[in-house]
Amino acid sequence: MNETxxxxxxxxxxxxxxxxxxxxxxxxxxxxxxxxxxxxPSGSGKTTxxxxxxxxxxxxxxxxKFGDEEVILKPPxxxxxxxxxxxxxxxxxxxVEQNVGYPQKLRGVNAAEIKRSVEExxxxxxxxxxxxxxxxxxxxxxxxRVALARAIVFKPKILxxxxxxxxxDKKLREEMQIELRQLHDxxxxxxxxxxxxxKEALTMSDRITVINDGELMQLGTPNEIYExxxxxxxxxxxxxxxxxxxxxxxxKASLNGEExxxxxxxxxxxxxxxxxxxxxxxxxxxKVKGANYFSGKLIDSIFQGESQLLVIKIxxxxxxxxEVRVRxxxxxxTQKALPEVGQNVIIGLKVADSYVVS
Amino acid sequence: xTIADMEKPNERGLQQVxxxxxxxxxxxxxxYLLMVTALIVVPVGWLFYLSxxxxxxxxxxxNYERMIKSKAYIRIFLxxxxxxxxxxxxxxxxxxxxxxFMSQLSRKWANICMIGVLIPFWTSLLVRTYAWLVLLQxxxxxxxxxxxxxxxxxPIKLVxxxxxxxIGMVHIMLxxxxxxxxxxxxxIDKDTLKAASxxxxxxxxxxxxxxxxxxxxxxxxxxxIVFVLCLGFYVTPAILGGGKVIMAAMKxxxxxxxxxxxxxxxxxxxxxxxxTGIILFIASKLVSMDQLGNR
Numbered sequence: 250m251n252e253t254x255x256x257x258x259x260x261x262x263x264x265x266x267x268x269x270x271x272x273x274x275x276x277x278x279x280x281x282x283x284x285x286x287x288x289x290p291s292g293s294g295k296t297t298x299x300x301x302x303x304x305x306x307x308x309x310x311x312x313x314k315f316g317d318e319e320v321i322l323k324p325p326x327x328x329x330x331x332x333x334x335x336x337x338x339x340x341x342x343x344x345v346e347q348n349v350g351y352p353q354k355l356r357g358v359n360a361a362e363i364k365r366s367v368e369e370x371x372x373x374x375x376x377x378x379x380x381x382x383x384x385x386x387x388x389x390x391x392x393x394r395v396a397l398a399r400a401i402v403f404k405p406k407i408l409x410x411x412x413x414x415x416x417x418d419k420k421l422r423e424e425m426q427i428e429l430r431q432l433h434d435x436x437x438x439x440x441x442x443x444x445x446x447x448k449e450a451l452t453m454s455d456r457i458t459v460i461n462d463g464e465l466m467q468l469g470t471p472n473e474i475y476e477x478x479x480x481x482x483x484x485x486x487x488x489x490x491x492x493x494x495x496x497x498x499x500x501k502a503s504l505n506g507e508e509x510x511x512x513x514x515x516x517x518x519x520x521x522x523x524x525x526x527x528x529x530x531x532x533x534x535x536k537v538k539g540a541n542y543f544s545g546k547l548i549d550s551i552f553q554g555e556s557q558l559l560v561i562k563i564x565x566x567x568x569x570x571x572e573v574r575v576r577x578x579x580x581x582x583t584q585k586a587l588p589e590v591g592q593n594v595i596i597g598l599k600v601a602d603s604y605v606v607s
Numbered sequence: 608x609t610i611a612d613m614e615k616p617n618e619r620g621l622q623q624v625x626x627x628x629x630x631x632x633x634x635x636x637x638x639y640l641l642m643v644t645a646l647i648v649v650p651v652g653w654l655f656y657l658s659x660x661x662x663x664x665x666x667x668x669x670n671y672e673r674m675i676k677s678k679a680y681i682r683i684f685l686x687x688x689x690x691x692x693x694x695x696x697x698x699x700x701x702x703x704x705x706x707x708f709m710s711q712l713s714r715k716w717a718n719i720c721m722i723g724v725l726i727p728f729w730t731s732l733l734v735r736t737y738a739w740l741v742l743l744q745x746x747x748x749x750x751x752x753x754x755x756x757x758x759x760x761x762p763i764k765l766v767x768x769x770x771x772x773x774i775g776m777v778h779i780m781l782x783x784x785x786x787x788x789x790x791x792x793x794x795i796d797k798d799t800l801k802a803a804s805x806x807x808x809x810x811x812x813x814x815x816x817x818x819x820x821x822x823x824x825x826x827x828x829x830x831x832i833v834f835v836l837c838l839g840f841y842v843t844p845a846i847l848g849g850g851k852v853i854m855a856a857m858k859x860x861x862x863x864x865x866x867x868x869x870x871x872x873x874x875x876x877x878x879x880x881x882x883t884g885i886i887l888f889i890a891s892k893l894v895s896m897d898q899l900g901n902r
Contacts, residue, residue, distance in 0.1 A: 305801055325804040326813075332805040338798035342820045351816075352806035399806065409805075 254439040255316040255406040256281040262301055262311030264294075270463040271297040272308060277458060277465065279441060284433050286442045286450040289460035290486065296411060298460065299443045303409055304328050315407060331400035331438070333410040337392045339384045345371070345395050346380035352403045370402040373432065390421050397429075401436060408433075410442045414449065426452045447487045451475065459483050481606045484524045491573040492522040493563070495605050502605065505563075509541040510600045521605035525598055527558065527576035532588070533597035540597040543573065547588050555579055557587060561596055651880070658873035670874035680858075684878075687854045690769070690844065691837035694776045695784075698833050701777070702784040703826065707818075709785075710792035721789070728782040736843045739775045740766060743847075767849025775847040776837060783836060784829035791825020792818075831890045835883050855879050 257279040264272040272294045279285045287295040300306035302313060304325035313321045320328055340348050349370050353363045371377055374394040384392065393413060400408060413429075414422045430453045433440050444450055450457050451471040459466040459474065467479040478484040481492055495504050497518055502511050504523060536542050549560035559575045575596055577587065588594050661667035674680045705724075709717045727735060742748045743765035750762040765771055795818060803813035841856035848854075855875055862872035 303801075303805055305804075325801070326807050326809055328805075329807070330805060332802065334798045334802055336796065336798060338796060338802035340799055340803075340817055340821075351803070351808075355807040355812065399802075403807070 253404065253406060253437050254282040256283075257302065257407065257439060257441070258312070258314040259298075259302075260312045262298070262308045262313065264297055264301070264306065264308040264463075270294075272301070272311075273463040275311070275460075275463070275465055277468070279439060280455075281439055282437050284430070284440045284442065284453060284455045286444060286454040286457045287460055288444060288447060288450040288457050288487075290445055293445075293460045294463040295443050295445075295460045297463075299409055299411055299441060302407075302441060303330060303332055329405055329407075331403070331405035331408045333396050333400050333408070333413045335412045335415060337396040337413075337416075339392055339395055339399070341384050343384070344380065345376070345382050345384070345387070348384065348395055349380075349398045349402050351399065356403060366402050367398075370398040373401065373435075374398045389417055390425070393417065393425065397432075401432075401438070404436075404438075406438055408436075408438045408440045410440065412444055413442075415444075415446075422449075423452075429453060451487070459486070461486075477604070478524065478606055481522045481524075484522070484606050489527050489574065489576075491525040491527070491571070492606075493525060493571050493573070495521045495523045497521055497605065504543075509603065511603050511605060512601050513604050517605075519607075521607055523603065523605050525573050526602070527574040528556075528578075529602045530573060530575040530596050530598050532559075532575065532577065533595045536595070536597070539601075540599045541603055542595055542597050544593065544595050545570070545573065547590050547592050547594050548572075550587060550590055559587070559594075561594060654873045654876050654880075656873075657869050658877045660870045662868070662870070670870045671878075673871065674874060674878065680875075683853055683855055683858050686852060687838060690772060690776065690852065690854060691834055691840075693773055694780055694837050695830055695834045697773065697777045698780050698784045699826065699830060702781055702788060702829065703822075706785050706788040706792055706825075707822075709789055710795070717789075717793075724782050724785050727778070732779060732842055735779065736775055736846045739771070739778065739847060743771050743774065766847055767851055769848075769852055771847040771849075772844045772852045775843040776840060779840075779843055780833045780836060783832045787828040787832065788822065788825040791828070792822050795821045827890060827893060831887070835886065838883055839879060 257277075259275060259277040259279070262272050262275045263270070275294075275298060287298055289295040297306055301308050301311075301321075304320070304323060308321070311321065312319060315328070340351065343351070346367055349367045350363045353366055358366070367380065368377070371380060374397050376391060376394050376398065379387070379391065384395070387395065393416075396413070410429075414425050417425060426449055433453075442450075442453065451474075454471055456468065456470055457474050458468045461482060467474055467483050469477075474483065474487055478487060484490050485492065493504055495502050495509070497511075497520075499518070500516065502509050502521075502523075509523070533540070533542060543563045545561040545563040547559055548562050551558045551560075556579050557577045559577060561573050561575060562570045563573055564570055573596060658670050659666055659668070661669045705720075709720045712720065740747075744750070745762045745764070745766075747765070749765065750759075753759045754762065765774070799817050799821070800813050803817045804810070808816065839856050840854065841860065844852055844854050845857050845860075848857075856879075859872045859875045859879075862868045862875065
């Protein structure tokens, strides 16, 4: 076992409010030193699960172990975790130094050692020299760093973070994502990170747990979750995607009565959804082997800087048709002209990229 | 259109808009300014003037001299301060835990509690004071009950003394402490307590190192209001003190009603006003300093 971190075993954790399950028989193993993200929409139970780990919410039943030790009956102040709150929860009546030194003071550390560890923590989060400042004198990003310094100053083996970047603007948030990830790699403490931002989860995590309606939907590396979503909820929630209804029967899949080839999933039988990622679909001049083709009409074309997003309505014989989005990278100003809105187009999707979800 | 208008489009029009806004604000504050002048500035000036008029109608310091020399006056001031300080302390001791409790409840239950705090606040002062007289007197409800239950054999003297005055005043003053304190406590971010707890603080430690310091501005504001109101309080101490507890406001009243000495009454009023002013000044320094660190 690693000295600076602990593994977390969650089993059968259930929390019910009246008729509503906030968490339903949740079991999850988080490895020592891992960066685990709990990802889900609001109200999914991800924050409840974090609060159970921290000890602020007691489940109806279930077990939470840090290492080999059962902690579910322990009050929060005895769990020895570092925690970063959504709105930082800094102590406004204390300076930066006093905030960061607070956990050390509680642990009876002597003054010289507090000073040294506070300086070390502040330099870890790149806030050297700001120790004497009041909390009100700091920007949002700096407050975020103080909250982080305070959570790591006593070298906890587990660090919990509840949407810590949600109050920052986009640019700063993206910088902090990378910084937090690097910090995790340096300190190597087990980190459980809650977010509703799928891009943030993909950027930072070793593994992601997707939670919805109090249940675990999928657990995997960012790559697995993105490339092989378990169901249409995850396919829709993680990244962009257009979902097209597909019927699979006798190993053959068909969309709108036309046969399509699938990379996986053709052995099942029934109604499924074909996942079309906008960056994987492409505009085709002519049909070549190894891909599925759909013809449709371009109904909208949106310039988004690094790419052009095309909205295409696939022509269909029996109903209004389906919308598919295709992202064309802005590779060069000399790239060939894009089709005009209203024009008929053919879009292609490689067979290797064609899979269905239920 | 002049050249200046072309270089700075709409400059004059926008200046006019700003001027109109200032005029509106002034117009809105005017009734209040008139009222303050008529009801506070002029009478207080008159009070000052009267306090320097002696018995013979000429200018003199005799009203102030009497206050320093007379033992009766010194005793009255000491009583006033003693009663005010005790009332304030008792209000804090009862009000702080209640406000804390209410601040931890859900909005719904806190509002229900708040109605409990406010109903007496809306009831007439006089009614409440006489109600206490009925409850606390020698053959009152409290003494009778205690005797019947065998707790005491002789009625205890609960009214027409300091005890009765304090009971009545605390009851009247409590909402003035609870209201600002509760508002302050509600505004404290509950996550700060969770943070303290996750960082290793026991609930007691978290309370004293985080919640209590953050509630100080509200507590100070409440203490201040209660103390200042107590200094000039008349009705309740007059009725429940039964003439045995004499505070400054009562002396002012007797100076006028019994001795027709407007000068002496005015001088007392001036002293009370100045003392209150000094306390408010000191306290405003304390509170604002605290709030500086607060947000």
